Amino acid sequence: MGNLVSEPNPKPDPGKTTPIVPDRAADTAPVPQGAGDSTPASAAEAEQMLQEAAKSGTNLDTIVSRLVIEQNLATEDEVRHCMERVKQMREENNQASLVQLLLNNEYVTKRQIARLRQSIEAERSGQKIPGYKIEKKLGAGAMATVWKARQLRLDRDVAIKILPRKFTNNPQFIERFIAEGRSAAQLNHPNIVQAYDVDKAGDLYFFVMEYVDGRTVYDDITKHKRLSEREAIEIAIQIADALQHAHSKGLIHRDVKPKNIMITKEGVAKLADMGLARAVSDKEMAEAEAGKAFGTPYYISPEQIRGERQIGPPADIYSLGATLYHMVTGSVPYDGPNPSAVMHKHLKAELVPPDHVNPKLSAGISQIIEMMMAKDPKARYQKCSDVRADLLAVRDGKNPVIAHKDWGVDLAGIAQAEAAAVGEIAAPAATPSDSFTLGALFRQPLVILMLVLLVVSIAINIILASRS
Numbered sequence: 357m358g359n360l361v362s363e364p365n366p367k368p369d370p371g372k373t374t375p376i377v378p379d380r381a382a383d384t385a386p387v388p389q390g391a392g393d394s395t396p397a398s399a400a401e402a403e404q405m406l407q408e409a410a411k412s413g414t415n416l417d418t419i420v421s422r423l424v425i426e427q428n429l430a431t432e433d434e435v436r437h438c439m440e441r442v443k444q445m446r447e448e449n450n451q452a453s454l455v456q457l458l459l460n461n462e463y464v465t466k467r468q469i470a471r472l473r474q475s476i477e478a479e480r481s482g483q484k485i486p487g488y489k490i491e492k493k494l495g496a497g498a499m500a501t502v503w504k505a506r507q508l509r510l511d512r513d514v515a516i517k518i519l520p521r522k523f524t525n526n527p528q529f530i531e532r533f534i535a536e537g538r539s540a541a542q543l544n545h546p547n548i549v550q551a552y553d554v555d556k557a558g559d560l561y562f563f564v565m566e567y568v569d570g571r572t573v574y575d576d577i578t579k580h581k582r583l584s585e586r587e588a589i590e591i592a593i594q595i596a597d598a599l600q601h602a603h604s605k606g607l608i609h610r611d612v613k614p615k616n617i618m619i620t621k622e623g624v625a626k627l628a629d630m631g632l633a634r635a636v637s638d639k640e641m642a643e644a645e646a647g648k649a650f651g652t653p654y655y656i657s658p659e660q661i662r663g664e665r666q667i668g669p670p671a672d673i674y675s676l677g678a679t680l681y682h683m684v685t686g687s688v689p690y691d692g693p694n695p696s697a698v699m700h701k702h703l704k705a706e707l708v709p710p711d712h713v714n715p716k717l718s719a720g721i722s723q724i725i726e727m728m729m730a731k732d733p734k735a736r737y738q739k740c741s742d743v744r745a746d747l748l749a750v751r752d753g754k755n756p757v758i759a760h761k762d763w764g765v766d767l768a769g770i771a772q773a774e775a776a777a778v779g780e781i782a783a784p785a786a787t788p789s790d791s792f793t794l795g796a797l798f799r800q801p802l803v804i805l806m807l808v809l810l811v812v813s814i815a816i817n818i819i820l821a822s823r824s
């Protein structure tokens with residue numbers, strides 16, 4: 357395989373040798389620990405690696421071309437161009453393979469090819485799950501890989517999450533994985549990705565669930581930078597409803613985040629991975645995510661970080677609040693150079709109010725988010741039905757009712773201060789509480805009315821005083 361000629365790109369600039377698609381996500385994606393991690397020294401070694409994974413007798417070119425396109429490593433045109441060239445070279449009695457031409461053209465890197473080995477192995481093992489035909493990879497997270505599959509007996513599409521072997525050595529983990537999978541399967545709600553089954557085939561553990569033909573909220577944020585307030589509220593209402601249902605059955609999600617909210621083609625929001633996070637401790641989960649470009653624990657509640665034993669509905673409310681914050685501002689609530697810096701901020705740092713990041717936001721949505729993200733779980737909403745009620749109010753152009761209660765106290769203070777000097781009125785607002793800002797205060801009709809009354813009363817007093 358030594359006499360390969362580097363091929364020009366099939367693009368208008370024939371002299372160009374730099375990769376056309378240098379910044380593909382897979383280049384920066386985390387490399388899972390395991391056998392397929394090392395970067396092969398040469399194209400021949402890379403190819404041999406894949407051939408071993410695929411087992412001899414399989415047509416490697418066919419597998420590689422499908423995976424490279426599916427995983428967005430190269431375009432269909434690029435792959436077709438290489439395939440044609442392979443054919444042509446073979447006709448000229450030159451040895452050629454798709455892997456080598458893809459590498460020579462710099463359409464893919466050796467590292468990316470090395471990672472394909474894992475996909476090939478997983479596909480092979482996935483095909484061993486009786487009753488299912490694995491069709492394609494849907495994605496991979498820190499813990500597992502998700503495949504689209506056909507459930508043969510019921511003739512329906514499903515998504516299967518297959519645990520990597522490294523988890524299957526831990527009996528405690530497996531026990532929890534199965535227990536949580538079973539309880540998640542008891543839930544039935546239009547806004548929860550339906551869990552169908554959790555099982556074992558050989559030494560593989562897998563979780564079968566409803567296949568969602570759509571995208572994640574994370575995809576939407578990445579694509580559009582942020583969502584409109586209206587869109588974000590609609591999603592959060594549905595997820596609050598989903599969580600309310602799960603909480604009523606005693607299940608806490610523990611990993612609510614944009615990547616775990618899927619949106620169907622019809623625009624229905626569905627909460628994914630219900631129950632799965634419980635199989636790992638919260639600390640383990642945070643650590644599992646460490647080092648991922650976007651996977652630092654941006655949404656985890658302070659009590660989960662502290663490793664508290666009693667994690668209740670307010671933990672999910674916090675994470676939904678952080679998710680909503682990200683959706684409407686385009687920024688995560690707390691950022692930092694590493695996971696521990698981010699976690700420290702969840703515990704200690706003051707939240708920048710969402711309407712300071714995006715001034716177009718209504719005061720109502722900011723109040724709701726701030727209450728959802730209060731550091732003390734007791735200061736948060738206690739029930740998702742309350743979150744939902746406030747979101748519905750803001751969606752309908754009204755003030756939030758529950759987040760507004762704090763305001764009631766402050767406004768009473770302001771009313772008492774009416775008798776005092778004008779300057780004193782601003783005082784409560786100048787020390788922003790957890791749930792309101794000065795700008796938001798002066799957008800309240802009641803405050804405006806009181807100010808007008810105060811000015812009129814001062815004016816009358818002045819007139820009366822000058823007459824006497």
Ligand SMILES: Nc1ncnc2c1ncn2[C@@H]1O[C@H](COP(=O)(O)OP(=O)(O)OP(=O)(O)O)[C@@H](O)[C@H]1O
Binds near residue numbers: 549566572629
């Ligand atoms: N039920 C499903 N239907 C369709 N696609 C799914 C389904 N569940 C997951 N996916 C896809 O698979 C990808 C990987 O999911 P997974 O839960 O393994 O990781 P994640 O939630 O994206 O990330 P993390 O590991 O950080 O939690 C998701 O981003 C999504 O695109």
Ligand SMILES: [Mg+2]
Binds near residue numbers: 497615616628629
């Ligand atoms: Mg997930």
